[in-house]
Amino acid sequence: MVHFGHANALRQAKALGDYLVVGVHTDEEIAKHKGPPVFTEQERYKMIRAIKWVDEVVEGAPYVTTLETLDKYNCDFCVHGDDITTTADGIDTYHLVKAAGRYKEVERTRGVSTTDMVGRMLLMTREHFKRGQADLGLDHSATIPFTACSQFLPTSRKIVQFSEGKEPRPGDKVVYVAGAFDLLHVGHLDFLEAAKAEGDFLIVGLHTDPTVNRYKGANYPIMNLHERVLSVLACKYVNEVVIGAPYAVTKELMGHFNVDIVCHGKTPIMPDTDGSDPYALPKSLDRFKCVSSNNRMTTERIVDRIIQHR
Numbered sequence: 636m637v638h639f640g641h642a643n644a645l646r647q648a649k650a651l652g653d654y655l656v657v658g659v660h661t662d663e664e665i666a667k668h669k670g671p672p673v674f675t676e677q678e679r680y681k682m683i684r685a686i687k688w689v690d691e692v693v694e695g696a697p698y699v700t701t702l703e704t705l706d707k708y709n710c711d712f713c714v715h716g717d718d719i720t721t722t723a724d725g726i727d728t729y730h731l732v733k734a735a736g737r738y739k740e741v742e743r744t745r746g747v748s749t750t751d752m753v754g755r756m757l758l759m760t761r762e763h764f765k766r767g768q769a770d771l772g773l774d775h776s777a778t779i780p781f782t783a784c785s786q787f788l789p790t791s792r793k794i795v796q797f798s799e800g801k802e803p804r805p806g807d808k809v810v811y812v813a814g815a816f817d818l819l820h821v822g823h824l825d826f827l828e829a830a831k832a833e834g835d836f837l838i839v840g841l842h843t844d845p846t847v848n849r850y851k852g853a854n855y856p857i858m859n860l861h862e863r864v865l866s867v868l869a870c871k872y873v874n875e876v877v878i879g880a881p882y883a884v885t886k887e888l889m890g891h892f893n894v895d896i897v898c899h900g901k902t903p904i905m906p907d908t909d910g911s912d913p914y915a916l917p918k919s920l921d922r923f924k925c926v927s928s929n930n931r932m933t934t935e936r937i938v939d940r941i942i943q944h945r
Contacts, residue, residue, distance in 0.1 A: 642869035658696025746787035813840030822932030840880025
């Protein structure tokens with residue numbers, strides 16, 4: 636998996652120097668030492684390259700980091716989180732660089748891990764989690780997140796650390812997209828890249844958890860709103876995020892952010908609660924465009940991969 640916890644580690648690593656090189660292991664190496672990977676190596680290379688603090692990706696990096704590897708890519712030191720990783724034989728994967736004094740540690744993001752994410756997806760496969768809102772006696776206007784199993788505690792400081800904090804420049808063409816962006820994956824990245832290509836400044840509206848649950852059902856979203864905010868903010872194509880964006884694109888929203896064009900992917904658009912088209916306004920203004928990611932990856936496919944390897 637690649638999630639905002641990884642992005643936060645890379646953000647901290649970049650802050651320790653000037654140029655960040657990220658080594659990504661092959662599927663074979665991960666399967667040997669950790670278990671079957673959720674994303675393929677090609678997908679993981681693409682996802683790491685899309686994180687805004689990353690300058691270079693080394694494909695197929697060795698599982699045990701050596702001094703030769705650091706020297707080959709002109710790296711002064713190696714960085715890892717404060718959670719220890721070992722090989723299948725129980726050896727510290729960073730023992731060589733630690734002994735040479737070329738190792739630095741950053742704090743892991745508490746409340747999130749790949750194991751945690753996998754656990755949330757497996758919960759979805761249990762039938763009693765698939766009942767609808769009516770069966771659970773929940774009010775449709777409820778504001779509780781459906782991802783109650785999340786242990787992540789968001790803070791304003793964390794959002795500021797991930798945010799660019801920049802306004803569009805005069806003359807910039809502002810693009811707006813909205814959605815769940817749950818378990819950010821290569822399909823999302825390709826869509827965001829295509830949307831960004833339609834202008835200069837990309838704003839992503841993220842729907843609340845109850846809104847996402849209304850149009851996706853089951854136990855979605857897997858990641859709560861705050862987790863999805865950090866995941867999207869870490870993407871290099873994204874300039875700004877609207878936290879808890881309205882489902883319908885309104886005149887107020889377009890005016891407030893000076894939106895020039897609203898984009899949506901090829902996925903079906905569910906009507907609003909009153910049956911109306913949530914994109915009716917930008918369509919009537921001829922400021923709506925359907926863009927294709929040319930990628931068939933979906934959050935559901937990721938869940939299916941987890942189930943297959945459970």
